[in-house]
Amino acid sequence: EEMEVKIDKALEHRRLRNEVDYLRHEQGGIYQFDNIIGASGALQRVLDVVKKVAKSNTTVLINGETGTGKELIAGAIHHNSMRAARNFVKVNCAALQENLLESELFGHERGAFTGADKQRIGRFEQADGGTLFLDEIGDMSANTQAKILRVLQEHEFERLGGTRTIRVDVRLIAATNRNL
Structure with missing residues (x-):
């Protein structure tokens, strides 16, 4: 019985890996210029x-x-770049309040705020080596924009409530419908 369970798990793992590989391949095709x-x-x-x-x-x-297809253009840029094999992480800045947006982007440490019962990595870490797409960046506060500027300049940040500096290599694509 134990052997059957292990074999079933291994087969399921292989099936899921094949499905992920297929979907990654198909996703790249969507963003081809043609x-x-x-x-x-x-x-x-x-x-x-x-x-x-x-x-x-x-x-x-x-x-x-x-x-007008700003997200499609962002995807085309990523999937036709040298970073195409890495993550393309999307964040809608207009959908989150400022404090939630910072946690979403930079992550947080356990105990950083009420309800932070475990460590969470942010979107910058998830996009390391790849591309981070920030949609509706015009809705973001100047304070959060300044923190993002630091990541762009120094390639580093700290999680909310953290003291350890985290280095990342992320290409940033931002979009807005506002006249900045």
């Missing part, structure tokens, strides 16, 4: 810029009205 449909001259100019930016390692700000 799969972004549109014939307007404006879209073609945007895609020309995106193709150039994808090859670089620079921070990117995407500005456009709601529903």
